[in-house]
Amino acid sequence: MRRLAISFILILLTLSVKAQSLDECRRLAREHYPEIRQYNLVAKTEQFNLSNAAKAWIPQFAISGQATYQSATPTFPEAFETLMKMQDDDVEMTEINKDQYKVAIDISQTIWDGGYSKASRAIARAEAAEQRSRVDVSLYDLQARVDGLYFGILLLDERVEQTKAMIDVLNSNLTRMRTYLKNGVALQSDVDMIEAELLTAQQQLGVVESSLASYRRMLEIFIGQPLTSDKLERPVEKVIHSYTSSRPEFALLEAQENRLAAQKMAINSSVRPRLGLFAQGYYGYPGMDIFKSMTSPDLTFNAIVGVRMSWDISAFYTRNNNLKKIDIAQQQIAVQRDLLQFNTQMLTTQEDGEITRLRKAIENDARIVELRRSVRIAAESKLQNGVIDATDLLRKIGDETTAILNCNIHEIELLQAIYRLKHTLNE
Secondary structure, eight states: OHHHHHHHHHHHHHOOOBBBOOOHHHHHHHHHHHGHHHHHHHHHHHHHHHHHGGGGOOOOOEEEEEEEOOOOOOOOGGHHHHHHHHSSOOOOOOOOEEEEEEEEEEEEEEOOOOHHHHHHHHHHHHHHHHHHHHHHHHHHHHHHHEEEHHHHHHHHHHHHHHHHHHHHHHHHHHHHHHHHTTSSSSHHHHHHHHHHHHHHHHHHHHHHHHHHHHHHHHHHHHHHHOOOOSOOOOOOOOOOOOOOOHHHHHHHHHHHHHHHHHHHHHHTTTTTTTEEEEEEEEEEOOOSSSHHHHHOOOOOOEEEEEEEOOOOOTTHHHHHHHHHHHHHHHHHHHHHHHHHHHHHHHHHHHHHHHHHHHHHHHHHHOOOOOOOOHHHHHHHHHHHTTTTHHHHHHHHHHHHHHHHHHHHHHHHHHHHHHHHHHHHHOO
16 A cells, blocks of 8 residues: 555656756746846946936036135226225225135036937937847847757757667567577577677767766756756747848847947037036135225125036037048948848758758658668568578667667757747747
8 A cells, every 4th residue: 555655656746747848948047147137237327327417407516615825916006096095094995915715616507518418318228228239149149059958958868768779679689699599599699799789889878878967967057957857848849930030139230320320419419519507606805896805805705697608619620530430330330230131041041951851851750760660570580580690680770770760860950950940030
């Protein structure tokens, strides 16, 4: 009863273990890959840059202070001495003191900046979009690496299974041959030949299993956790809906073009005048009333408000050259796009041809396996009757094993080619 219960539990555990799928491995690799954290960093950088650009419209404040000593200051004109003598004798007009002090606050408000802040916001968005596109390209390349490992494991799994099947056939024939040897029907050389082939197959199995373990460890590194099952799930065959590629490299080139367009806006805005309001207030000596400062050394409050226009004419010196540099960069992007389109078309054609070849090969695989198995069974019967020797039988066993292996490998390679094409098209 206890043994039955244990067996039942083992069956339930076996049924509950689901083979790892390609989509799941892709998702886990994407989440585990360090590059994924770049998205959040790019978003934060974009927010800071946009916030800085928006602050250009907030009133700007500046506080300053100074203490100076001058070699000369304004004095009261001699022509006014007679007039001043007619006034109150208590009023004494002298020159302004040579030591002066001032604490000031300046306030400025931009009214029009020539489109510079708008260009700055466009550049911030374009740079963030370009950085996100670069992360997309990196994760796109990651998917190809995960796919390569996944299908590599499937192919190695198939080689392990077929090698084990070949070992089973060789073991069966070795047992049969030893019986023939005891009955005087076979020679010792026939037994030795089959045993040597069996040992060779076991060696090959060890090599393939070692490669399989290595591939599995690499995939586990990518997904950041152990594989949940000994067998990976074979993906289903998918339909190619369109041969128009939407690879993220195209989006990256478009983002680079948008960044250059934003930089062109900034260059054009640099040659436009700026208009703004300003206000300045200071507490110090001398004040704006020069005559009052000649009569009293006291510190006073002073203020001034107005409209200011500034125009940096020197920006015209480099404007044309900077615009031409951007035009050249845009032409380079156009060349890169054409090159990417050309390479993608060539790769698509090659992969589509590979899919066609594999489909044709699979059409005859089942019949070839059937025929090879029939020949091998017939060879075992002939060996028993002494019509052929062990060499011929081993050749037939090898042919059958190769046929079965090719059949299964062609099916996996077809899936791999289809998924490779879908990856190239970014479907």
